[in-house]
Amino acid sequence: MTLRPVAVAFILFAAGCKKPVQPGDPLPGLARAERDLFARGKVVFDSEFTPQTGLGPLFNSTACAECHEDPKAGGSGDEVEVHATAFRGPVCDPLVQEGGPVIQQHTTPALKQALGIDQEPFPPSATARAMRTSPVIFGRGLLDLVPDSAILAYADPDDKNRDGVRGRPNRTVDGRIGRFGRKAFVATLREFNAGAFTAEMGITSPDQPTEENIGGKPIPPGVDSAADPEITREALDLADDFVRFLAPPTPAKLGKDGRRGRDLFSQIGCATCHIPMLRTGDSPVPALRRREFAAYTDLLLHDLGPDLADICLGRAAPADFRTEPLLDLRSAQHFLHDGRAASLEQAIELHGGEGAGARNGFKVLTPADRAALIAFLRSL
Amino acid sequence: MLRTTRTTRTAALAAVLLTPLVASAPMALRPPPAAQSAPSYAYQGTVHAVNVRAGWLEVITGVGMALRLVHMSTSPTTLLAGSGMALRLTDLKPGDFVRTDCRRTAAGLVASHIEKFEVPRP
Numbered sequence: 001m002t003l004r005p006v007a008v009a010f011i012l013f014a015a016g017c018k019k020p021v022q023p024g025d026p027l028p029g030l031a032r033a034e035r036d037l038f039a040r041g042k043v044v045f046d047s048e049f050t051p052q053t054g055l056g057p058l059f060n061s062t063a064c065a066e067c068h069e070d071p072k073a074g075g076s077g078d079e080v081e082v083h084a085t086a087f088r089g090p091v092c093d094p095l096v097q098e099g100g101p102v103i104q105q106h107t108t109p110a111l112k113q114a115l116g117i118d119q120e121p122f123p124p125s126a127t128a129r130a131m132r133t134s135p136v137i138f139g140r141g142l143l144d145l146v147p148d149s150a151i152l153a154y155a156d157p158d159d160k161n162r163d164g165v166r167g168r169p170n171r172t173v174d175g176r177i178g179r180f181g182r183k184a185f186v187a188t189l190r191e192f193n194a195g196a197f198t199a200e201m202g203i204t205s206p207d208q209p210t211e212e213n214i215g216g217k218p219i220p221p222g223v224d225s226a227a228d229p230e231i232t233r234e235a236l237d238l239a240d241d242f243v244r245f246l247a248p249p250t251p252a253k254l255g256k257d258g259r260r261g262r263d264l265f266s267q268i269g270c271a272t273c274h275i276p277m278l279r280t281g282d283s284p285v286p287a288l289r290r291r292e293f294a295a296y297t298d299l300l301l302h303d304l305g306p307d308l309a310d311i312c313l314g315r316a317a318p319a320d321f322r323t324e325p326l327l328d329l330r331s332a333q334h335f336l337h338d339g340r341a342a343s344l345e346q347a348i349e350l351h352g353g354e355g356a357g358a359r360n361g362f363k364v365l366t367p368a369d370r371a372a373l374i375a376f377l378r379s380l
Numbered sequence: 381m382l383r384t385t386r387t388t389r390t391a392a393l394a395a396v397l398l399t400p401l402v403a404s405a406p407m408a409l410r411p412p413p414a415a416q417s418a419p420s421y422a423y424q425g426t427v428h429a430v431n432v433r434a435g436w437l438e439v440i441t442g443v444g445m446a447l448r449l450v451h452m453s454t455s456p457t458t459l460l461a462g463s464g465m466a467l468r469l470t471d472l473k474p475g476d477f478v479r480t481d482c483r484r485t486a487a488g489l490v491a492s493h494i495e496k497f498e499v500p501r502p
Contacts, residue, residue, distance in 0.1 A: 088474075090475070091474045091475040093428070093474070094440065094447055096428070096440055096442075096447045096448060096449045097428075097438075097449055100447075101445065101447065102445050102446075152502045155502035157501065157502060168502060169502060171477075171499055173425045173426045173440045173441060173442055173447065174424040174425050174426070174441065174477065175424070175426075175477040175497065175499045180444075181444075181445065185445070186444045191443050191444040192444045192445075193444075194443050194444060194446075195442070195444015195445045195446040196444060196445070196446075198443070198444075199444065199445045199446040207443050208442070208443040208444075208446045208448075210448060212448075
């Protein structure tokens, strides 16, 4: 009799205790059918493509998991790719006619034999070159479901509140609000994933059934023998499911220093752009529907100053970058869009423009407070 | 009384144990695939270039970062509009957002309708 209440209490306690989500885990609360899609999607995500299965003729990598691998599938990678555009202020030319904006760094043997090139030629009209690291893609399914209205609610392009921060949305080529990519040029996760198959691996799909040209010139005959589309809709759907259901890792439990750092994060102004919590809208997937999650982004563009400026993209000027979601910082080895910062301290100190206020606030912290702030960031 | 307590406990235990099973019941994950439509020649994108004299424009479209350039000609019957007003090809410039309807001819795509649209400023 005395054991039964203890057993019930233990079961209730166990049910209430959530197991921390690790990098690469699926979202908690997925239904069995969704977990099955996640598992099958990982197979596509991990698949190595070859020229026979559609790779290239231009590509940056042979598999999704080649670039998104650390610490688990969906994490970051050590590859750095090249983007190029031409800024003819205020209009941005993504240089599609010259093979832009993604300049692939590898070619298939057949293309090399036909044109004698090892990578796509750099566009002669480019006004800037950008280096781009592979970001973690955990929690992107949640970011996908943040309503546009929530993003716009944080926008203040005219700095009406006079805090020196002028967040504004980017626009896709067809005028929708962007949120994915370092310049927020892509509106939906589906498009980001389908676009990546083509732009990163040269894999055409039902969503983007045409190959890219080679620096503006047609693909030589016989170089790409795989019929388009090179993956099926089902395979693309599965890869999309895998990415969509990748959970953001649970932030580590904060100690005294971490809690102090979290307070400082808000006090010095970091949280003005790195909005700690966002909420998703409606979704047919309960695990994604109306969820609050630690995002640390407003998904808006901010001018980060001339030292970080590189390419334009859409409505984003060269110095404009989308606030990076701060997810899985604990396993990050390099920071910022091009990996130029070797530490979090350095990344903060490289913030300019609209980020200068928060950067300056960080610089005048005591060594102990700086360490506390870094401890907090390392908990994410 | 004892029976009531036992019943309550059993129900609570069952609820705890069964909730995950109920929550993980299979569900419809995606809307049913849309019926295959006939090949469409509607494009929405950003104007890349306009050649008024030759009567053509190029529109940037695409999926994510995989962008493509669509070249289309205009004809004397092409309807151009924006904000409820008739426009001319000279009114279009690089960076404008447009929706276009085209038909395919032996000479390539010919626009039958071009609508310039603005995006609201936040």
